[in-house]
Amino acid sequence: MTKFSEIKGFAFDLDGVITDTAKFHTQAWHALADQVNVIWTPELQESLKGIDRMGSLEMILKAGNKQDDYTHDEKVALASWKNNHYVELISGLTPDDILPGMADFIKELNDKGYRASVASASKNAPFILDKLGLTDSFVGIVDPATLHAGKPDPEIFVRAAEILNLLPEQVIGLEDSAAGIASINGAGEVSLGIGDTTVLAAANLNFASTAEVTLANIAAKLD
Ligand code: BG6
Ligand code: MG
Numbered sequence: 686m687t688k689f690s691e692i693k694g695f696a697f698d699l700d701g702v703i704t705d706t707a708k709f710h711t712q713a714w715h716a717l718a719d720q721v722n723v724i725w726t727p728e729l730q731e732s733l734k735g736i737d738r739m740g741s742l743e744m745i746l747k748a749g750n751k752q753d754d755y756t757h758d759e760k761v762a763l764a765s766w767k768n769n770h771y772v773e774l775i776s777g778l779t780p781d782d783i784l785p786g787m788a789d790f791i792k793e794l795n796d797k798g799y800r801a802s803v804a805s806a807s808k809n810a811p812f813i814l815d816k817l818g819l820t821d822s823f824v825g826i827v828d829p830a831t832l833h834a835g836k837p838d839p840e841i842f843v844r845a846a847e848i849l850n851l852l853p854e855q856v857i858g859l860e861d862s863a864a865g866i867a868s869i870n871g872a873g874e875v876s877l878g879i880g881d882t883t884v885l886a887a888a889n890l891n892f893a894s895t896a897e898v899t900l901a902n903i904a905a906k907l908d
Pocket of ligand 2: 698699700701702707734735860861862865
């Protein structure tokens with residue numbers, strides 16, 4: 686595997702990695718599932734992580750075999766209902782909502798000259814980074830509206846390395862979702878999974894929580 690000394694940059698997922706907005710996505714999608722009479726399960730919840738807005742809606746409808754019950758316009762309206770609910774839930778975010786250890790880690794990267802970008806499927810990412818006071822910590826954010834395919838396709842993490850002006854093998858991608866780890870691996874970057882090791886078994890490096898993510902701990906696992 687890549688040696689730590691070859692790493693020059695980091696591509697961050699946002700929801701569930703930098704801040705705990707994954708729980709708000711879950712809350713809003715669960716409310717939508719109730720509205721369309723689809724049974725919410727822990728498996729459905731986990732499978733939605735990292736998946737873009739319309740893709741998530743399709744997965745929920747499919748779980749209840751209702752994918753053909755709505756027109757395209759009705760689906761757009763449902764997705765927008767969920768997003769309005771979600772935006773209400775995240776409207777009060779502050780820098781205190783950055784996950785444990787992540788503010789220090791991002792600062793450590795900035796101080797030591799590593800470059801960092803954001804590879805989030807969320808169209809709300811610029812708004813959230815602003816609320817967290819982190820916009821200036823990143824070289825750039827991939828605009829998910831410009832992608833041909835979302836996670837697990839590698840495109841978003843390929844683009845995150847391009848923004849950093851680095852080769853994929855010089856970049857570590859951080860993710861809390863199985864779809865995101867597949868995207869990082871497909872892009873040829875080093876994948877760092879945060880969370881359940883069973884769900885994130887395909888990651889090159891695993892950390893149980895964000896609090897453990899430091900350059901020293903990453904170096905210890907890579908060398
Ligand atoms: C991902 C989340 O980061 O963004 C998904 O893991 C979410 O749960 C996706 O559906 C899209 O987010 P948004 O904010 O554009 O609806
Ligand atoms: Mg995530």
